[in-house]
Amino acid sequence: MLSFPAYCFIYFLGIGGIGMSALARLLAAQGYTIVGYDKAASPLVTQLQNAGMFIHFTDSVTAIPSVIRQHPTKTLIIYTPAIPSDSPILNYLRGSGYTMLSRAEALGSIVNHLPTVAIAGTHGKTTASAILAHMLYESTLAMLAFVGGIMHRYNSNIIYNHTLNQVQVVITEADEFNKSFLQLTPSHSIVTSIDPDHLDTYATVATLQENFKQFIKQSKQTVLVHAKAANQLQLTTHGYSPLLTYGLNNAVIQADNIRIAARQSVFDYIGDGVTIKEIILPLPGSYNIENALAAITMGLTLGLTEAHVRASIASFPGMQRRFDYIARNEKFVLIDDYAHHPAEIAALLSTVRHIYPNGCITAIFQPHLFSRTADFYEAFGTTLSIADQVLLLPIYPAREVAVPAISSQLIYDCLSCKTKILVEDGKLLTILPSYMRQHAYHVVVTIGAGDIGTMVPAIAAVLAQQLLQ
Template sequence: MNLAQKHTVYFLGIGGIGMSAIARYFKSKGIWVGGYDLTPSPITDALQEEEIPVHFEDTEEQIPREVKNSPSAKVLIVLTPAIPEENKEYNYLLTHNYEMIKRASVIGEISKDKFTIAVAGAHGKTSTCAVIVHLLKQAGIPFYGFLGGIATNYNTNYFEPPRGQNASVTVVEADEYDRSFLQLEPDVAVITSIDADHLDVYGNWEDLLNAYHQFANNIRQDGMLVSRHGLNISKPEQAKAHVQFDLNNGVDLFAENIRIQDRTYSFDLHAWDQSIASIKIGTPGDHNILNALAAIAATFDTIRNWKKVGNALHSFKGVKRRFEYILDTPEVVFIDDYAHHPRELDWTIQTLQNLYPEEKITGIFQPHLYSRTKDFYKEFAQALDQLDCVILLDIYPAREKPMKGVSSELILEEMQNAENQLVSKEGLVEQIEANDHQVIATLGAGDIDRLVAPIKEKLMESRMSA
């Protein structure tokens, strides 16, 4: 595939967070870009504001003339794995011999001639990528960046060098779903964590672990592997180094003396032969300190300035939907978080408890995927039982069809608190109004984000009438 020969790029599933970053890349290169998605969203709204046409009706007639009237050799169709085989546009484009490629292959093609930092892992990929791009930005290093979330400091998931500057560095999020990350050949491969997930794709733990080993083995000659200590990933022969990080000493980078003051986390950093005291980080939680350590390890050969690193970590504001403050008042705190795996729920809930040890904490959780709920309903219940009150929503299916006997009831029945409830999305706001909340958190990777605005409005109304 030669991207330079394409003058039209059309996306099936353009509203995906990773797809939208690639769409912005091609748009910035002067290429015509458009796409289809199932439903409107804040992402598609933003793309349309950037003059990228998006439609939501799956018919052949909706395929733009810029696609139909162009020679097929000049058109690239980028697919998300969520597009079903019965999609009408997909079948039209397939039968008319347009070149079709998955998102991961496009990222692999874009990054193949650049120094590439690729971040993989069951948890922390997006946040670690966001720290990396912030470190590079603050150090004045030009780069391209493709994130799986919106970096709060910059309100975007796509980064490019300033006009007139060339970039030799590319930062990409390496998604393990569908083995997508195996399309990449990074110079720096970061593995933040390995956990049982996407077992609908891998089938078992051994195949999942093997995929991570393959990702590490894709490192280019004299590249570097960065991983959390204890992941059972070895340095490939062609790599020059394997840097390990953790919250315990005895590794290349570690944090100790973690403390919280005025809701700000700080820690003492030990990196190779350096020790830097009292580094403040702009995002709370031990897991975000781990993300910061991974980002430092991945970029320090490029930045080589501890003062810039420390200043950047302090000014880092995180990623949208990752412990994002929606309301922060003396009466009520409302946080939105993407946690959709039991381990992520543990981290988010522990951070909430560390920051608000005296307050009642209510969680609103929307399970994501039938397969994940089936695999982890007991672990979900155990994690959620750490909260004072839980409101469950129905499962968000995403790409999946319903599974017999699998519903949010499985989680509810395993939980210990009899006051926990399963409610519909339509009845959620009313349920919130009927309860007294001090700290409330929406949790999940589905469309629960669409409920954030009405929840915020209701909480503000209740505050005004109190």
């Protein structure tokens, strides 16, 4: 299996992204020489370097490795849309005869000729993808999965259980940002949610919904849609692939007899003619039960047995930054989560409140993107106020240029929790101890899609020093 047989070298612009790094790992496994650029080092980039990939951090034409400059006809360029349009490297390569593909185009080229399950949604797609990927990895079906996060046990965002030339089914996330998911023509698809997001791409909710409808139309076989999303899109089975809905209620696929604890959820799967009782999912939260419903339904569609579903769900190892327990002791709990949309934060903090009704919940939130903050600052204020205390960090810009009128102050002004703190850049570890003294049990939740995940070890150390001595 060679995805791009005309090329020997592949140069990734933005190689450190979760989707780009997965492609780099796959193509390295196929024998290509992988070279990459990213704006900064990260733990994920270090993993790629340790795997033998050369990566540089300067956006300059002179920094382009000689092997790339010397072989323009044998080099394929794969770039992320997060690369600025005025990037010197990007513009040099565009003007120098190189073949260039966006990440979405490259992914489509790799998977569209294979039986594929594409999982889309403004939230939930990573967990649903990971659960399904783990279920299939544990089966005899030859599978390949691209997941938008790092899975515990596998320590990777790409997994496969046979040699790559034997792949029978591919699992991939289908990202709605920049309309990337429209590059896919999957065999089966899942839509987990369509709450408004990426309005910098779509401008209106109606346009976002029309693009999700187009994604569904491109699916060739089974389409599985969360009941709320199906209602928002006014979807029926008419004019689309065979369509099933799922959700906690008012859906074809439902959960019953639900019990949620600190480290797991237990439920009965009620499907279309199928019931699987007492499924143990090692993740808390009703929203994670819904993600599991989607994964289970697709697993059954692909031929997994009920017994296999039950056993593989129970052994799901979890993921980094998805209700990820970093510390848990007699004085405090530290949970790290990637939530970056108001609906995700509401689901996360409501689950935390359910599990720890008597704990003092402190949310440490780093807003992601100026555009998203401008669109949802009121909703962020409402959902974060589920916590008792909120420590609000500066906005993480990611691909965006700073907008002076948009700051974390907008969210701060909408908070109604007991304690709220606007944290200056770089001051979190200094001020954190002063908010960790007055309560018997602390539940600290780090939240955001930026670089807050890199701060978590230091936060854990501060909490341990303050509360365990």
